[in-house]
Amino acid sequence: MKPVCYYEIDQIHPKEGLISSTHGIILGRRCQVMDLEPGQRGWLLVDIGDDSFGPHRIALSNIISVTGDDDLIIETENTVYTLKRITPKEEVNMIV
Numbered sequence: 001m002k003p004v005c006y007y008e009i010d011q012i013h014p015k016e017g018l019i020s021s022t023h024g025i026i027l028g029r030r031c032q033v034m035d036l037e038p039g040q041r042g043w044l045l046v047d048i049g050d051d052s053f054g055p056h057r058i059a060l061s062n063i064i065s066v067t068g069d070d071d072l073i074i075e076t077e078n079t080v081y082t083l084k085r086i087t088p089k090e091e092v093n094m095i096v
Helices: 021-026
Strands: 002-004 007-014 030-035 041-047 056-067 072-076 079-085 093-095
Touching: 007 021, 056 079
Parallel strands: none
Antiparallel strands: 002 093, 007 030, 007 079, 030 041, 041 056, 056 072, 072 079
């Protein structure tokens, strides 16, 4: 079983250029981490407020590093994301 934690996408900092339209849509939204393996493409499940289709899988560039225990800083090849944990540890659900 895998713990389900919810985060808010608090900050998005592109390493070069401006924030993309996708970044603008997901900034401030609630998400779950699907996969953040260094050296691999990362995946977040983001609630973008789409009631018809539900949460969307958002692909990240290859992960360079993930730091933090409660809040996370995710560095990819192109962008640095800051996720603030919004699920208290005592409320974490377990899923298979």
